[in-house]
Amino acid sequence: MYDALVIGAGPGGYVAAIKLAQRGKHVAVVERSHLGGTCTNWGCIPTKAMLTSAHLYKSMVEKAAELGVSAERVVPDFSKIKSHMNKSVVASRKGIEYLFKKNGVELILGDAIVESPNSVSVAGKKIEARHLVIATGSVPILFPPFNEVAGIWTSDDVFKMDRLPESVLIVGGGVIGVELATFFSSLNVKVVLVELLEHILPNEDVDAAQIVARSLKRKGVEIYESSKLISIQPVENGYRSVIETREGQLEKRTEKIIVAVGRKPNVTEDIKVLGVAIERGIKTDATMRTNIPNVYAVGDIRGQIMLAHVAMYEAIVAAKNICGEAIEMDYSAVPNVIFTDPEVASVGVKQKDVDPSAVKVFSFPITANGRARTMLEREGFAKFIADARTGKILGATVVGPYATELIMEAAIAVKHGLTAEQLEEVIHPHPTLSEMMLGAIEGIVEKPIHL
Known part of the structure; x- marks a missing residue:
């Protein structure tokens, strides 16, 4: 046994x-x-x-x-x-x-x-x-009408393809859908992205989602938010889809349809x-x-x-x-990481979910970071949310290159109840992207030096 x-x-x-x-x-x-x-x-x-x-x-x-x-x-x-x-x-x-x-x-x-x-x-x-x-x-989740139409892909099917399709319609603007949209559009595939809720990446703050949306649109992605597919019909070399948007119905023809609404x-x-x-x-x-x-x-x-x-x-x-050790899960500091371009990462509370009068929020733009300028990176920010009374770090969002790595500083702070003052006392190396984090922390404590 x-x-x-x-x-x-x-x-x-x-x-x-x-x-x-x-x-x-x-x-x-x-x-x-x-x-x-x-x-x-x-x-x-x-x-x-x-x-x-x-x-x-x-x-x-x-x-x-x-x-x-x-x-x-x-x-x-x-x-x-x-x-x-x-x-x-x-x-x-x-x-x-x-x-x-x-x-x-x-x-x-x-x-x-x-x-x-x-x-x-x-x-x-x-x-x-x-x-x-x-x-x-x-x-993967697949429900009507998608499971009633032959050839509809889930995210699992993407990794089986032998060639890039000429065009794809992606249903779902969450993490999976947006990462796939980033991949396909970066390789010049025509992408249509449909999201039912108000904005793509609905679990993130709108300021982060907007930057990703702008980046995708520059790559040629058509984004339809507060929208849904109401019909799908197989046609020669693909599908004809009818999308119900805020402005009315429209028709799109794509070679593939990918359902990325979660698992x-x-x-x-x-x-x-x-x-x-x-x-x-x-x-x-x-x-x-x-x-x-x-x-x-x-x-x-x-x-x-x-x-x-x-x-x-x-x-x-x-x-x-x-093994006999009494220990419980703590979900208070779970990092969320999204490998879009630019990357998005967050931990702890979101600005959209807190009482503005109870917190202090500061966002430091990537354009004020010297290392980002050397990399020609112009889209992104680091944002901290702290308790207005104690200065305790409650959450953070980072958008930009290597955001998925940078978020760990904030994750440690949220996990261990560190304050903005304690983080500010840590010397951040120069010139690095981590100085965006320092700039946001300085904005919580007093005023940032480089802004």
Whole structure:
């Protein structure tokens, strides 16, 4: 009997297994497909690999001459972009396989059917464990009329394409949709982006969303906000779509349609029969334990914050509790990262969600940053939100190059309750983009030096 059996080898599953093994537990992981789950195979890694290629191409086209570099006849080669993507994916899979071997985690390939809180079957073989960790992830959402029309893509299908389409209509202006719009438009594919809510990236503040929208429009993307598709008809070489916008109905013809409206927990029938409480996804307490004492759930299967880095930390929390250490999840400082051009990252509270009288907000523009000027970067800002009375950092948003890296300073501040004064006392290196963060912090405390 294993000490723990993990179902699924995505970010939540493989991290849980490794952490348990590192603490001396006898652990096995059952995986029906590839190691790494959605993130490695159909999400984070392939998307960012393709976006890296697209960003390099666009930078060479737009900046090379001004930076004194002669780069004539620069053209993208999708076959090589896809090769880079596949190599990145395979390297990540092999990395997880190596970590399993290094830490003594047993990998069992096949479909796991949960039979009881202490056992599953794989290809008819019964496997027993003292604890189960369910980490079966999520699947793309597809609903009428999209699931009734042949050939409609989800985000998973994008990574299977052998060539770039001439045009795409993307349904959904959230993180997935906007990242895909960035990729395709950067490589000169005609893109139509339709978002039901008031603005793209609806979970972010409008000032961040507007910068991304402007960037996409410069790349030729047609953006329709507060809009929805009301009909789709297959036609020769693509689809005819009717969009209902604020100004009325309009028709668009595109070669492909991609539905990117999010994902839903992959709750299978055997999991339902097991008897775990389900509210959209599997319900757990803050220790990641379900209503069945020895059964835990982590990651997208919970249907809450569906991010790989959240799944990884939930996995660590679950593993520690299985090992007897009392620890609970803290979701107060979860970084959100979006690999658009420019990048967007945020943590903690958003300006749109707070009482203006209770906070102090300051935004420092990228145009006042020396390092950004050397990079020809003109779109972006760093914004901090602090408690008006105590100066405690409550949240931050960064838009610009490497925003997804810069956000960690703010994440640490939110997590540990640091004040703007404490951050201001930290010497930031010059000339760096991190000085945008310092400028915003100075604006909270008093006045910024460089503005």
